[in-house]
Amino acid sequence: MKKILTNFLALGVCLTPLTVMLIAQPTWGQTQNSRSQEAKRLLKQGIKLTQQQEHQQAIQIFQQGLTIARELKDQKLEALALLGLGRNYDDLGQKQKALDFYNQALPLYRAVGDRTGEARTLDNIGGVYNALGEKQKALDFYNQALPLFRAVGD
Incomplete structure (x- = not known):
C-alpha cells in the first residue's frame, strides 16, 4: 500500500509542471480565436476612423488588422x-495605391463568396478609374x- 501511495505521489509531482503549463497556456484554438477577435476589433476601429476622416490613423489600424488576418489565413x-x-x-488622393489594395481584396472576396464585398470593391475600383478620367x-x-x-438586394 505504501509503495502504491509513493508511486502515485511521485506521478503527481512529475505531472504538476505539465498540468500547470496546460492550464496557464491557452490552446491553439483559443489563441486563434482571441487573435481573430483582435483583428475584428481593429477593423471596426479602422472603419470608425475612416468615417471620422482620420485616414492616416485608419491606415495604421487596418495594417495591423491585415497582419493578423494574414497570420490567421482568414x-x-x-x-x-x-x-x-x-x-x-x-x-487621401493616392489612387494607384488604392487600386493596388482594391485589386488584392477582389479575388479574396470572390474566394470566400462574399458578393457584397465583391460588389463594393468593383464599385470602388470603378470610382478610382472615374477619378483618373478613364471613363470606359x-x-x-x-x-x-x-x-x-442587385443580387444581394442593395
Whole structure:
C-alpha cells in the first residue's frame, strides 16, 4: 500500500509542471480565436476612423488588422482590411495605391463568396478609374458591380 501511495505521489509531482503549463497556456484554438477577435476589433476601429476622416490613423489600424488576418489565413478579414486600406488611400488622393489594395481584396472576396464585398470593391475600383478620367474602364467595373448589388438586394 505504501509503495502504491509513493508511486502515485511521485506521478503527481512529475505531472504538476505539465498540468500547470496546460492550464496557464491557452490552446491553439483559443489563441486563434482571441487573435481573430483582435483583428475584428481593429477593423471596426479602422472603419470608425475612416468615417471620422482620420485616414492616416485608419491606415495604421487596418495594417495591423491585415497582419493578423494574414497570420490567421482568414481571407474574409484580410479582404476587409485591404478594402479599408484602399478606401483610405483613395480618400487621401493616392489612387494607384488604392487600386493596388482594391485589386488584392477582389479575388479574396470572390474566394470566400462574399458578393457584397465583391460588389463594393468593383464599385470602388470603378470610382478610382472615374477619378483618373478613364471613363470606359470605370464603366466596365460599374457594370460588373451592378448585377452583384442587385443580387444581394442593395
